[in-house]
Amino acid sequence: MGLFDKVLGKESGTITLNKAEAFAAVGVAAVAVDGDISSEEIHRIVTDLVTLRAFRKHDLKDLSSTLNKVSGLMKKRGTGPVFEVVKTTLTKEEMQAAFFIAADLILADGVVEPEEKKFLEDLQSTLQLDDTTALKIVEVVSMKNSA
Numbered sequence: 001m002g003l004f005d006k007v008l009g010k011e012s013g014t015i016t017l018n019k020a021e022a023f024a025a026v027g028v029a030a031v032a033v034d035g036d037i038s039s040e041e042i043h044r045i046v047t048d049l050v051t052l053r054a055f056r057k058h059d060l061k062d063l064s065s066t067l068n069k070v071s072g073l074m075k076k077r078g079t080g081p082v083f084e085v086v087k088t089t090l091t092k093e094e095m096q097a098a099f100f101i102a103a104d105l106i107l108a109d110g111v112v113e114p115e116e117k118k119f120l121e122d123l124q125s126t127l128q129l130d131d132t133t134a135l136k137i138v139e140v141v142s143m144k145n146s147a
Helices: 019-032 039-049 060-077 079-089 092-107 114-126 131-146
Strands: none
Touching: 019 039, 019 060, 019 079, 019 092, 019 114, 039 060, 039 092, 060 079, 079 092, 079 114, 092 114, 092 131, 114 131
């Protein structure tokens, strides 16, 4: 604990995420990587997330609350610690779906900035996806977004 943490506060303790929050964290991080989150990107996150089984019983208020929670967590604790929890919360198949969502959000505008490419590479590593699987996902997302 740093000298000023007692006064200024420092978020500590265990981070816990349910499956919906884990998927939301990946989506929020994907659109935030370029430093600008547009209303269109928020709409895309919602559109992508509501198709997942983890969100089938969520209404828009629940989804908004989930997005706010994970955004706040990542601001306070950083993406790295949050993604470590994502990795332990999701199954292997769910991690592939989370990577698909991130790739879909990043490739939606048809332009992949260097920081977005690095984000996908880092996410692939964090989620421990092999190159073949990650490449297939990016190829499918590219086809989907070019149509």
